[in-house]
Amino acid sequence: MRALVIEDEPRIASFIEFGLTAEGFTVEVADNGADGLCLAESAGFDVIVLDLMLPRVSGEEVLHRLRAGGSTVPVVVLTAKDAVLDRVTTLNAGADDYLVKPFSFAELLARIRARLRSAPAATDPTVLTVGRIRIDLARRRCWTGDRSVELTNREFRLLEVFMRHPGHVLSHAQLLDLAWGYAHDPGSNIVEVYISYLRKKVGADTIETVRGGGYRFVDRSA
Structure with a gap:
């Protein structure tokens, strides 16, 4: 729970x-x-x-x-x-x-x-899929296509946030709130560091940098 x-x-x-x-x-x-x-x-x-x-x-x-x-x-x-x-x-x-x-x-x-x-039974999906990337929330597992990808807990949480908002521009502050759950030091580069980790593991083209806006998760399967 x-x-x-x-x-x-x-x-x-x-x-x-x-x-x-x-x-x-x-x-x-x-x-x-x-x-x-x-x-x-x-x-x-x-x-x-x-x-x-x-x-x-x-x-x-x-x-x-x-x-x-x-x-x-x-x-x-x-x-x-x-x-x-x-x-x-x-x-x-x-x-x-x-x-x-x-x-x-x-x-x-x-x-x-x-x-x-x-309460009514939860309708929140246990598996999220965006393009070639799939994550199992219950088992904390991730795949790109048929390849399994090992993620740390923080990497998994950040990827989950992106996959719940595909195509949306998420600001640095929003990502801190959603993935870390508290107001981290706004001067910290922790978001950039973990995005770099994710790009190396699930594909550099999946997370776009939006100049002056933040980051956007993109479906590159087409």
């Missing part, structure tokens, strides 16, 4: 991450609504724990955009807003559950498990 925690208070985010990890979840954390929305829209999570009072993009707006975009992933709202109107408005906007801070982790876990039991 993959969980996304969108929470700007480090102590609470760390508390939830530690608890869910101990329960067998793979957890990613975003400390603002913009990064959280970006992750939620691009990586297949089974559940989202969402604070409402977030910097950059509010939790209400994150929820609105997810539901407007057709996402059905269960969202458990965790917030200090305890008014009845806040609860009603948020549930009507598409939240699956609403828990007020302070909270017990046992109750949060029980609510998450309840939502996962009632």
Whole structure:
């Protein structure tokens, strides 16, 4: 199970991450609504724990955009807003559950498990194919044509991001958010380094550099 925690208070985010990890979840954390929305829209999570009072993009707006975009992933709202109107408005906007801070982790876990039991079966594909390149998300394997390619975990994650957005120009900042899951040093060349690694392994012509824009994954099979 993959969980996304969108929470700007480090102590609470760390508390939830530690608890869910101990329960067998793979957890990613975003400390603002913009990064959280970006992750939620691009990586297949089974559940989202969402604070409402977030910097950059509010939790209400994150929820609105997810539901407007057709996402059905269960969202458990965790917030200090305890008014009845806040609860009603948020549930009507598409939240699956609403828990007020302070909270017990046992109750949060029980609510998450309840939502996962009632959630529809995931439709996220386990195999992605773009042109001659194919990756198996469950087994973490990659092929170009009939040739198996060995990738590190980070290379695999970056390739997955590209293959979920074929033909789209992804900026340096977007790739950091999606593949690394946090705001890395914007002056770092880590994105360029890993793109270089990928080009050597899956083909130099598969990832285009777009001047002033970023990078684009291209189907070269035709």
